[in-house]
Amino acid sequence: MAAPNDEEKEDLLLACRYGDLQDVQQFVAQFGAEGLASIQDDNANTVLHMACGNGHLDILQYLLPIVPSSLISAQNTSKSTPLHWAALNAHLEIVQALVKFEGGPGIDLIDIKNTAGRTPLGEAELAGWDEGAAWLVRMMNLDAGDGENKEGEDSEAGGAEDIAAQDIEVEIQDADGKIARMTIGGNQSS
Template identity: 35%
Template sequence: MPLTEDEIDDLLYLARINDTTDLSSLLTSLSQTHSLPPQTILEAAQDPETGNGVLHYAAANGHIDILDFILSLYPSPSSSSSQPTSTSTSNPSSSITGTPRIPLLHPNDQGNTPLHYASLNGHLAFVKRLVALGADPAARNAAGHDPVYEAEMGGRDEVVGWLLAEGGASLEGGVGGEEGGAEIGEDIDVGVSEVDGEEKIVEGVRRELERAGVVEREGG
């Protein structure tokens, strides 16, 4: 996909500042320039240094408008697919299974998904929408942390409670239940941790997660 660095930067920046009007105009222009559909343009817009896409930045900042705009570009199998669904008490994982509706839920180079970002920064409405779209609450980043863990470490109790209620026992390890994890309230080692004999750079993952919440353009 022949997007230039400037084109990628502009797309990501508009997602970070919640500018759906200019994002729509830019996508239309790039679609004509490259003779590709806007969905393909969006999917190709990934930061070459981090692997972050437009949905990563929208999620980090809780920009529901950007999410709604993205969804408007993809066919919907039903009118209810883009809305959060209630979880059945007989099947506590029913709303977190199935094929993701959109291909922008992918992890970046550090293994962080948009759901990691939304969870860390406490954007519960965004978290619910992502899960309804097929985001995986059990996905682990390079530090071995899932979105529940990131939310707990950020003090986002509402997000933690909601994700645990949705995922049940399958997510309890994300708050420190698995080997190598920190217990609730325990200080996290932000240096280098060893998991299964491999070194995981926790500090780098944490910095990259937090940096995604900054909406100012670098150098601007």
């Protein structure tokens, strides 16, 4: 198999950015999946950065099983991961797919900080994306002690319904030392 030239690599990154699944599949058919992890733009953005930042779930679902799982936590020159980009741009299905991908870093992705000192959760909050921030908080290891719950799990003390009915208060310190407080309500009624 011939190696792709720089123009073909750039075309692949653009296909991931603009959501052209057929071009991505054609690239893999022509050059194989082995080199996908090494293809980056000048800012070290990978195929996953491009697909995740622009909300292309079909491309992400195609790429995840064929790229090394280490690419999920790959950081660009600003130390942002694909999850940072998905959170910044409010792409919930992308965020969920990255965190839940079996064999990937899982919830550890939520703790990775970029050069601005922000985690993906911090990026979601900065963007005012409450739904994504709330989902990320529910997935985090908050050291809740006995009966700790994650989405869809039951505890010995009464099940996910009991936890879901409680408010969760979170304090997060940004890179400038400012504290952001957020309450995620379990009993949200309209």
